[in-house]
Amino acid sequence: MKIHNFSAGPSILPKQVIRKSAQSVISFNQSGLSLLEISHRSKDFIEIMEKTTELVKRTMNLNDDYSILFLQGGATLQFTMVPSNLMNREAAYLDTGIWANNAIKEAEKFGKVRILFSGKKKNYTYISKNYKVPNEVDYFHCTSNNTIVGTQMKIFPNTPIPMVCDMSSDIFSRKLNFCQFSLIYASAQKNVSSAGMTIVIVKKEILGKIKKRNIPSYLDYMIHIKNNRIFNTPNVFSIYTSMLTLEWIKNKGGLSILEKENEYKAQLLYDEIDKSNLFENKIHKENRSNMNVTFFLKKKNLENKFNKMWKKENIVGLDGHRYLGGYRASIYNALSLDSVRFLIHIMKEFEKKFS
Template sequence: MKIHNFNAGPSILPKQVIKKSVKAVINYNQYGLSLLEISHRSKDFEKIMEKTTNLVKNLMNLNEDYVVLFLQGGATLQFTMVPYNLMKKEAAYLDTGIWANNAIEEAKKIGKVRILFSGRKKKYVYISKNYKIPDEVDYFHCTSNNTIVGTQMKIFPNTSVPIICDMSSDIFSRKLNFCKFGLIYASAQKNVSSAGMTIVIIKKDILIKTQRNIPSYLDYKIHIKNKSIFNTPNIFSIYTSMLTLEWIKNKGGISIIEKKNKEKSKLLYNEIDRNNLFENKIYKEDRSNMNVTFFLKKKNLKKKFDDMWKKENIIGLEGHRVLGGYRASIYNAIPLESVQVLIDVMKEFERIFS
């Protein structure tokens, strides 16, 4: 039975990645050990770390100025680690969604936060381009893709201030000049791997000397010195990341993945805009290619629509509990076929109930 998985995270992974991961869990090395049993200080794991790091750098075209870390705690821990390590007095933030707002609230506990734009009053349906980053702030923080409402930054500013970006839900989904960022972080459970690991990419020269007494686990310098094994890392998630990045590379790299993602999102948005029974509330220029949100115009038809898409083996289409409605998360691994099944259901639903 073919399942069409639109979950927002943990989300769909490439089938071959799952198969290889299962094989590694059963029998990984010449001693018959499972991947889950090998030491994080073994030669086996050293090879995994080296290969995964090289794949990240190669796919993102990063130079030797950057270091790649594989940490735990999700993006949520990075909301605290970023200001702990980079804020001297004040930082600038964009408030483009709930997760962006959570990052702001954590930063406020450590220093002064200047909010350059907030979309909260308009329910985050757009992202302003008319903001100016002050030269005197320590860094500028943004969230590239907002999973709950379904917005995505299409343009990133040119500034001498270090740009810090939470790319949890669209990393490796589109080609960007990644070298313009000072720090990128992304929890793994969207486009990269299973939950439990966070990629943190740091341009080494942005790490400042601070009078702040940083707790050891929150100190980027300690993690860099210890090559991501200051504590026992999530070996399985890092290994699955390696397989997923290999899959992206074998597909032709990020540019090819981006082309397919644009094709999928365009088809789905076109159907939402065309269909008399559905609507999308996001400004068109800010629509996410990863998380497509939409709503029924007639709420009394909800049960009938839910019955139809569930009958076609679609899962994970419910909107976030804060927003309601529907959300199709069309990450890298979801095939065009699954998007087309959803579109066909929407067309049939319109035919019957319009």
């Protein structure tokens, strides 16, 4: 029986990626060795690294001005690594969600943070366009998609200073001009791979400009680049799975195709919520995420009944984040249109019964 996986992360991956990565754990390339056993300095793994790097650049249309790193520590470590490498005095941040706010807290340990917009007082239900990025700060930081509340930046500012973006929950889900960013980071467990690896895409020219601190070795992007991106033992399995996922994206036709699919899936679900008498979405329409659709029951006394209904139908991962409550349907790249339609069907059946 099919399971419909709406988990926010670790999330659903393409079935062929799971099958091939699982086989590699038993025997990698019919070598008799598990992928988990091969040396990270071996020819086989170096080829995986190079191919994954090339696929990232090709998928995002990036040139050799950028270095692609596969690090550990999740996006949370990047909250520290970014100011470590880029902040001399002051940086500008958008406070658009819980994770953006956590990034701000870490940056404040390194210097002054200028918050250009905060949606905190309105429970992060919208993202303002009415902010101006100052030219005199070291960099500008934003979060493209806010997984917990379900908001997404649809446009990004043009700025002469380095723009840094946390794309953890919508990387590879839509076509953007990625060259407008100087640094992109994304934890892998949403649209890319298994948990435990973070992709960092950094324009090399922005590095090496810190004057007032000695950056600890692991936190220094330049040290990772100088060590051929293998400063320490990387997450071999997650990098390999990323390679398989990027091949899957390429075979589907790239980000333009995925963007259309993701927009269509999200619109179907939002349309059902908007016309419902029982469900509601609290996000401003122009800021709604195509990756994480949050919704609530207007009558809280019906929650137990709805929970029993969707769980009985092999839907998993629909619970809202503990911070917010309600429900969250994470509809990442690999989630099929059939799963979205099935969730809508269950919502319709529930409404017929209890409206």
